[in-house]
Amino acid sequence: MLRVMDLHAKVEEQEILKGVDLEVRAGEVHAVMGPNGSGKSTLAQVLAGKEDYEVTAGSLELDGEDLSEMAPEERAHAGLFLAFQYPVEIPGVGNSYFLKAAVNAVRKARGEAELDAMDFLQLLRERAKLVDVDEALLRRPVNEGFSGGEKKRNEILQMAVLEPRLAVLDETDSGLDIDALKTVAAGVNALRREDRAFVVITHYQRLLNYIVPDRVHVLQDGRIVRSGGSGLAHELEEKGYAGLSDGSSGD
């Protein structure tokens, strides 16, 4: 489903990604782990199409389509979803209004009929329940004044409503207490499907106790230096990133 080959990307003349290879098949959950500054968040932003980053070499494909030539909204239409590490506060734009605009933009791009207010509300309520989001959050401006946990849950709600093919979760666990973490993980697990894949980017192994990955990759200095099964995450927890030997493969 997702095929990243020899991806190089830079920001402000500084090369951050130095040849990333990653292949994710439908139904799989992949974890990308790595120390601070390894390029994890850059990978997420480059996948979503943030214009501050320039792809200098390599390729990005989703379902065989070249992502690198697509605008961020076109990537969303193609089925890509990024759960932001730092969800943006948007004063003056109501959360449910925003969600409706997003859902209908995606539906329209896919040639599907737009949802009317009643149908959308029904969908929204159902998904809010699925990922345990308080309906009061839907009436407030997007992320404005939300707690850290509310913001992350709001990301998961957006994912649930938009039904992506591939979801990239960028440090969705950071700043969450254990209860919020469990809620977020339960939301993700509820959305796991045969035809949907996840890339879970995280610094810590903790989240992977609740979202069990099929594959774990270690990103270091802009390259994936090691890949393995879910056991690799536990190894990292014990030995730390410094304890990894470069280039070797796990399982």
Place this chain on the structure above:
Amino acid sequence: MTVASGRSIAPYLDLRAHRDGEAAVLVARRREAIGRFEEAGFPTSRDEEWRQTNLGPLLRRPPAVASPAPGGLPVEAAAALLYEDCRRMVFVNGRFAPAASALPEGIAAVPLAGLSAAGGAAGTAGDVVLEHLAASVDGRASCSADAGVHAFAALNTGLFEDGAALVIPAGAVVERPIQVLWISAPAPAGRSAGDSAGEGGPAAIEVSFPRLLVVAGENSQASIVETFAAGPAAGGYFVCPAAEFVCEAGSVLRHTRLQADAADAFHLGFQHARLARAARFDSSSLAFGGGLVRNDTVALLDGEGADCILDGLYVVDGSRFVDNHMRVEHRQPHTTSHQLYKGVLAGRARSVFNGRIYVHKPAQKTDAKQTNRNLLLSGSALANSNPQLEIFADDVRCTHGSTIGRLDEDALFYLRARGIRRDEAYRMLVYAFARELVEKTPFEPLRQDLEARLRASLNGGPGSGRSGGRGGDGPGGAGARAGR
């Protein structure tokens, strides 16, 4: 009397007309106003208060009094601007159009021309009107000494032919807003003449002087919606309105000023509010149209506990210019003034916000707040913001703040990452910035109209004027840069 070439006041003085039977007190006030205008002349760029307002393109052209409109026009032009079930006074080129109007009941609504001709025909309301009309509007004896003379307000006082006076009796509560419509519909010849500057000199520009007086009696409550708009296919005119609001003790007056003139019109307006004890004046000024627009607002908090809200929005694109000059004087204790002005600027638009708050020595416990926020949508747009506080009392709370910023790129990316197209995301964010100012009115039809106007102006539709199609920096233009 001629000041300088192209800035001569003589052509304007020539517009004076003799009006039979005008009340002596009004004749005297008009004469005084013209005297002040003659003394002051037109402001120039050397005048601090007018430094950023370029009047050259207006003053180069000789003025001509806008002719009375053709018969059927007022009703048709007004129809689209009316709110359901609202009483209204409609004026075309500054003259009352009775056929299009529906005078309110329970309050006195007096066309000023009628008042002039018929003398005391309006009865006691007429006396109230004559007591207040032009008594303070252009600065005389009403502001601190440095307020100076407002040349265009003086000109309006000297030259207005007609206008509206609304006298709300003490204790009256008027449920629905009263609309006052000012439609500018210059003669077709006046429009095309704009290009003919040659041997004959610059073409004449049609000018009208709308005049409004609202007297809110003690403990009364009312809402006025003032709309400035162009008739079909009108352009290139000059509208020079002046409005006075007399808010008696305990009155609550809401005023919405919707300025939707043609994109190449000149609009130089003046409004003056005086608040007595515990009066409340809540005003919104929304500028969507006009090529060169200036609004001077003066609020005098003249009674203990008086409270005014002065809000505004300007949406400017192309090479248009909007200037808001505010002057609030706190003269008595426990008075409150809150100002919130927001601007959205695209293309090569320019704006000025100049806000002065004076707190006089007796005005202890003053609560004054002034905020001006500007959103620049292009690298060529320019917003000026000059807050000024002068405080002579020692126990007050005064704050002011101004911001000039651009659209939040992170927010834009966030919306796009959810599938919302760049141009739509752009509009959502700009609308979100401005919405509080169009949504504050509790009167639903007005709110819907203002929302629609804001959306249209962000779509490059009516109200956004000329740059919608060609601008490279507006919402539409930005969309072209999206993605690939």
